[in-house]
Amino acid sequence: MELLIFYPLAGFSLMLALGVVMNKSPIGSALCLIGMMLGLAGIFALQQAHFIAILQVIIYAGAIMVLFMFVIMLLNLKGTDTKWRARERNTLLTVLTTFLALGVLYKVITVIFEFNLDSPAKVPDTFGTAAVIGETLFTDFVLPFEVASILLLAAMVGAVVLAKTKLD
Amino acid sequence: MLDQYTGVAIMLLMAIGIAGGMVLMTSILGPKKRFADKMEPFECGESQLVSPRQRFSVKFYLVAVLFVLFDIEAVFFFPWAILFKRLGVFGFVEMLLFILILGVGLMYVWRRGGLDWE
Numbered sequence: 001m002e003l004l005i006f007y008p009l010a011g012f013s014l015m016l017a018l019g020v021v022m023n024k025s026p027i028g029s030a031l032c033l034i035g036m037m038l039g040l041a042g043i044f045a046l047q048q049a050h051f052i053a054i055l056q057v058i059i060y061a062g063a064i065m066v067l068f069m070f071v072i073m074l075l076n077l078k079g080t081d082t083k084w085r086a087r088e089r090n091t092l093l094t095v096l097t098t099f100l101a102l103g104v105l106y107k108v109i110t111v112i113f114e115f116n117l118d119s120p121a122k123v124p125d126t127f128g129t130a131a132v133i134g135e136t137l138f139t140d141f142v143l144p145f146e147v148a149s150i151l152l153l154a155a156m157v158g159a160v161v162l163a164k165t166k167l168d
Numbered sequence: 169m170l171d172q173y174t175g176v177a178i179m180l181l182m183a184i185g186i187a188g189g190m191v192l193m194t195s196i197l198g199p200k201k202r203f204a205d206k207m208e209p210f211e212c213g214e215s216q217l218v219s220p221r222q223r224f225s226v227k228f229y230l231v232a233v234l235f236v237l238f239d240i241e242a243v244f245f246f247p248w249a250i251l252f253k254r255l256g257v258f259g260f261v262e263m264l265l266f267i268l269i270l271g272v273g274l275m276y277v278w279r280r281g282g283l284d285w286e
Contacts, residue, residue, distance in 0.1 A: 045173070054246055063239040070232040073224045134247025138259055145244070145262070149269040152237050156273040159237075160282045163230035 006046055013039030026072045030065060037061040049128030230282060241270055 016039065019032035041056035126132050137145055248255075248263050255262070277283060 045176075051247065055243060058239060058243055059236075063236040066232050067236055070224075070229050074226070074229060130247045131250050134251045135254075137244075137247060138251060138255055138262060142262060146265060146269070148244075149241075149266045152241060153269055153273040156234065156237055156270075156277055159230055159233040160277050160280050163226050163233075164280055164282060 002046060006043065009039050009042045009046070013043065027069075030068050030072060033068070034061050034065050037065075044128070047128065048125055051128055051130040051133045054130065227285065234277065234282065237273075238270075241266075 013036050016032045016036035020029045020036065023029040023032060037056055037060045041053040041061070044050075044053040044056055124132075244266065245263075248259065251259060
């Protein structure tokens with residue numbers, strides 16, 4: 001039953017991930033990315049990692065994607081831009097990305113073969129639920145939790161300083 | 169184990185049903201009068217004044233960044249809300265401190281005019 005849900009979700013995510021790369025328009029890519037993240041959230045929920053599923057929907061599909069949309073808007077990309085056209089046929093970039101992709105693929109394959117998939121790591125079923133994560137976050141990791149708020153504060157101040165400075 | 173998701177599945181189906189139904193109904197029932205100006209992808213059928221592909225002001229970006237930051241803040245509330253009774257006063261004070269630090273940030277943004285448009 002679980003596999004019956006997993007495979008459609010995985011296929012859906014993979015198809016949309018391909019859509020992100022293949023899409024001609026940046027907005028189309030961004031929409032595909034949102035769909036892919038929702039699919040991933042479903043897979044996380046299936047693994048009992050409810051908290052990560054929530055993060056995936058609220059932070060990634062919600063907030064980060066808004067940021068991506070704004071970047072697309074701010075960059076003012078045009079399909080006819082000569083600079084981008086030239087970049088599409090750059091041999092050096094093609095060779096470099098091919099090597100990078102092959103390297104990642106090699107690593108993934110070796111990791112898969114090294115791990116004994118028959119004996120998965122022993123964690124309780126409720127490992128990723130919001131309650132369990134919250135318990136460690138609010139008791140053992142109080143300081144990092146409070147420091148996180150200071151990090152957010154710093155980011156807020158930085159954003160205001162950068163965006164509100166008048167350039168004359 | 170999957171029983172716990174029955175509610176989620178029902179809600180998902182209802183959401184798809186309502187959203188899809190609305191789109192379907194409007195496309196079936198709505199009047200369709202096509203003319204050149206209406207088919208333009210900008211300004212809701214009005215004549216296009218400028219190119220829709222324009223550079224946007226950085227003001228939009230400030231709003232987006234602040235949204236992301238407060239969104240991350242909101243995520244921390246989920247496990248806290250679940251554990252509220254178990255954590256007791258300690259958890260309450262902890263979250264109060266967290267909100268207080270971010271409240272300072274909000275005050276700063278407010279005072280610097282980060283929430284004003286002009």
